Amino acid sequence: MPSDSAALAKTESLSTTKLAWLHTPKAGTSFANVLIAWKCPHMLGFMEKEKRAMAHRFCSKHAHDCEVAQSLCSSHTPIMSDEDEYNMTAIHNWNRQQGSFVGMLRKPMQRHMSGFIDNQLMSTFGVDVVHGHYKNPLDYAQANEGCATKLITGLPCSDKYKADIGMVPKAIQRLDTGFAFIGLTEEWALSVCLFHTMFGGECSAHEFNNVRPGHAHQKEYDLAQFKGWTDPYDSIVYDHAKSMFWSNVARYDVSWETCRLGVCKEAEKFF
Numbered sequence: 206m207p208s209d210s211a212a213l214a215k216t217e218s219l220s221t222t223k224l225a226w227l228h229t230p231k232a233g234t235s236f237a238n239v240l241i242a243w244k245c246p247h248m249l250g251f252m253e254k255e256k257r258a259m260a261h262r263f264c265s266k267h268a269h270d271c272e273v274a275q276s277l278c279s280s281h282t283p284i285m286s287d288e289d290e291y292n293m294t295a296i297h298n299w300n301r302q303q304g305s306f307v308g309m310l311r312k313p314m315q316r317h318m319s320g321f322i323d324n325q326l327m328s329t330f331g332v333d334v335v336h337g338h339y340k341n342p343l344d345y346a347q348a349n350e351g352c353a354t355k356l357i358t359g360l361p362c363s364d365k366y367k368a369d370i371g372m373v374p375k376a377i378q379r380l381d382t383g384f385a386f387i388g389l390t391e392e393w394a395l396s397v398c399l400f401h402t403m404f405g406g407e408c409s410a411h412e413f414n415n416v417r418p419g420h421a422h423q424k425e426y427d428l429a430q431f432k433g434w435t436d437p438y439d440s441i442v443y444d445h446a447k448s449m450f451w452s453n454v455a456r457y458d459v460s461w462e463t464c465r466l467g468v469c470k471e472a473e474k475f476f
Contacts, residue, residue, distance in 0.1 A: 217403045219385050221272045223305035225297050226260075228280030229353045230362055231319045232311040233390045234259060235415055237277050239400055240307070242409045245271035249411040252277075276307075283356045284379065299359075303383045307400075310353060310446045311390040313439035317346035318426040342430045351438035368438045376442045380449060387446045387453075391424075394475045395454060398464035402457045408469035 221244060226236065237260040241248055248271050255262040263271075264278035279296045284306070286299040297306075311319075321342040339345035351368025357376040360366045380387065386403060388396030397412050453459075465476035 217385070219307075219404045220305050221276075223302045224273060224276040225284075225302045225306045226276045226280050227284065227297065227306055227308035227356060227384075228260070229308070229310065229316070229356055230281055231316045231323065232353075233309040233388075233393075235393075235412070236307075236309045236388070237263065237280075238409075238412050238414070239397055240273045240276060241271065242412050243401070243404060243406045244273045246406070246409060249409055281356070281362065283359050283361055284383070285359050289359050299379070299383065304385060306379075306384045307386040308384070309388045309390050309396065310443055313353070313436040313443055314346070314428050314431055315391075315426055316352070316439075317349065317431075317436065318342055318428060320349065321345045322426075343432060343434060346431060346436065347434070350436045354438040354442050357442070370438065373438055373441050376438075377445045380442070380446055384449075387449050389447060389450050392450070394469075395459060395461075395464070396450070398467075398469050398476075399450075399454060399457060399459045401468040402459055402464075403453070406468070408464075408472040408475075410472045410475070413472060413475045 224240070226240060228234070228236070237252055238249060241252065241263075245267075248267065251267065252259045252263040260277040261279055264274045264276075267274040268278075282296040284297040284299050285295045321339070339348060348364040349362070351372065352362040354368050354372050354376045355366055356362050357379050358372045360368070360372075386400055388400065390396075394413065397408055401408055461476045465473045469476060
């Protein structure tokens, strides 16, 4: 285990004024609590008092008394750039916030299945869904393919907008140059620990709660109904994000043992 001084030496800086949480639908509303625990630990539990749009409502109510609250507004919105005719009503501005994006990614087919089961939610705040409901998971997934890829490259995540293979290199480039942190929902505990190892603060048990489980939530869904089909865009982007995550786990010497004895010692039961 690295010494305290070694751990401090590796702590990165992350601007709270530029901080932007990219929240892909069905990929971890609970990550908002990681950000709250980081800078406003006294406010943990406040977000769960909201019944719908938890993070957005927390942002609206606490923008003046929690320095990371602004990053939780309309987190399903895409990363826009000045070239995309960015306007001040947009939440995520690539030109202004590059290097300060954070977020969790989820295995694409698990996310699609979760979206199908959970009232088929796969949309961006304020953007129409064209077809809405689909008769089976495969139809739904194919209509909503590339959700994360679209969000990262500037398009809303809904069946109104379509991804194409040309978006994939741009999404990967933005992950490499614009994201300060990428976690994986299936590695939630290590992701929380990695975040605190990189940026400071200690883990709270609250960060390990699933504050918004979907209908019939399962850790891993049976994917047989997809008949072997995989998301042609998000699968590539996810694999790149996964590589980034494990690279940082190694770089910052994060393990179940170092987490349990280090920044997550107050939440050791999760390790």
